[in-house]
Structure formats: structure tokens, C-alpha cells
Amino acid sequence: GQQVMQIPQYQHVQEGEDFTTYCNSSTTLSNIQWYKQRPGGHPVFLIQLVKSGEVKKQKRLTFQFGEAKKNSSLHITATQTTDVGTYFCAGPKVSNYQLIWGAGTKLIIKP
Amino acid sequence: DTAVSQTPKYLVTQMGNDKSIKCEQNLGHDTMYWYKQDSKKFLKIMFSYNNKELIINETVPNRFSPKSPDKAHLNLHINSLELGDSAVYFCASSPRQGASSPLHFGNGTRLTVT
Numbered sequence: 001g002q003q004v005m006q007i008p009q010y011q012h013v014q015e016g017e018d019f020t021t022y023c024n025s026s027t028t029l030s031n032i033q034w035y036k037q038r039p040g041g042h043p044v045f046l047i048q049l050v051k052s053g054e055v056k057k058q059k060r061l062t063f064q065f066g067e068a069k070k071n072s073s074l075h076i077t078a079t080q081t082t083d084v085g086t087y088f089c090a091g092p093k094v095s096n097y098q099l100i101w102g103a104g105t106k107l108i109i110k111p
Numbered sequence: 112d113t114a115v116s117q118t119p120k121y122l123v124t125q126m127g128n129d130k131s132i133k134c135e136q137n138l139g140h141d142t143m144y145w146y147k148q149d150s151k152k153f154l155k156i157m158f159s160y161n162n163k164e165l166i167i168n169e170t171v172p173n174r175f176s177p178k179s180p181d182k183a184h185l186n187l188h189i190n191s192l193e194l195g196d197s198a199v200y201f202c203a204s205s206p207r208q209g210a211s212s213p214l215h216f217g218n219g220t221r222l223t224v225t
Binding site for chain 1: 152210214217218219
């Protein structure tokens with residue numbers, strides 16, 4: 001069946017280091033969405049990418065959508081403690097009525 | 112405040128009991144959802160309603176029964192609770208039907224079944 005794989009499951013970084021999470025779909029996606037969930041919190045929508053090869057930036061966060069619209073990445077430059085949380089990607093099922101979610105990448109800042 | 116609000120925030124109960132979780136959104140959205148997040152943080156859709164009409168029912172045991180009295184409310188009733196039902200349940204809404212609309216999540220209800 002249709003799948004969205006997200007790696008890595010966890011990433012430990014020192015504060016100030018960069019962080020990247022990758023999302024790969026088994027099918028071409030019409031769009032991909034990224035969400036952030038802080039510890040103990042709820043998922044919060046970050047961004048939606050629609051176009052092939054699209055790159056969008058939000059301050060230190062850079063989001064990319066692959067040319068084939070089957071993969072995406074989120075890169076955080078110079079992580080801060082406020083970046084801690086789990087980052088999820090999600091793309092539409094072929095039926096387009098629901099999202100298929102990646103398993104999330106947990107960003108952990110080493111003390 | 113405009114938001115998706117759900118109650119209660121915590122729910123601790125014993126196996127076999129029946130419980131309900133309520134959700135309300137004042138964003139004017141047409142579509143509402145229930146998601147289950149397990150201990151490994153995996154998000155799984157359970158139900159989706161569009162303008163009070165059920166559009167997604169994802170192989171959820173029939174002990175779970177959603178009810179949408181109007182498009183701003185979506186409640187979840189669970190009968191005969193089991194240990195495996197322990198999870199965080201999130202209500203969410205989106206402006207319209209379809210998976211291209213971003214989701215707005217409530218704060219979650221942490222259900223613990225003992």
C-alpha cells in the first residue's frame with residue numbers, strides 16, 4: 001500500500017548544529033505538509049509544499065519538495081532549544097481524502 | 112481565542128468502562144477528524160466528518176462511535192474500554208474536505224486505561 005517513510009527516527013544534536021529530516025513517499029504526492037509537535041503538545045502545521053522542486057524558508061527552517069514530488073526534507077540551521085520536538089511529514093493518500101503520515105523524527109538537543 | 116478545543120485533557124479509567132471525549136472548533140472549518148497517537152508517536156486517523164457527514168472510518172473497532180451534532184462539534188464515545196485503547200486522542204479540523212487542507216489540532220486527550 002501507499003507509504004510515507006521518514007528518517008531518521010531520532011537525531012541528537014548539540015545546540016547550534018544543523019538538523020535534517022527526510023521524507024520519502026512510495027507514490028507521487030500532490031502536496032506535502034510538515035508539522036511540529038513539541039513534547040507533551042499537539043502537532044502544529046508548519047508549511048505545505050505543492051510544486052515540483054519547491055524550496056521554502058521560514059527563518060532557520062528550509063523545506064524542499066523533490067523534483068519527482070516523491071520526497072521532501074526539512075533542514076534546520078543552527079538548532080536552538082526551542083526547536084526540540086518531533087517533526088512529521090504528511091502527504092495525501094491517492095483518494096485525497098486523508099493524509100498519510102511519516103513516523104516522525106524526534107529532535108533532541110544534547111545537554 | 113480561535114481554536115480547536117477538546118475535553119477532558121486527561122482521562123483515567125478502568126477496563127470495561129465507557130467514556131466520551133468532546134471536541135469543538137470555532138474556526139468555521141467544514142471538516143473534523145479524530146486521530147489516535149500511540150506511545151511511539153505514530154499518528155493514525157480514526158474518523159473524519161465533513162459538515163456532519165462521516166467520510167472516513169478507518170477500520171476502527173465499533174466500540175468507538177463518533178457523533179457530530181453540527182459542523183463545529185465532533186465527539187468520540189468509547190464503549191467497553193480496553194488496555195490497548197490507552198493513547199493520546201487528538202481532534203483536528205481543516206477548512207474543507209480533502210487532504211490538501213492543513214490540519215489544526217486540539218491539545219489532545221491522554222486516555223489511560225487500567
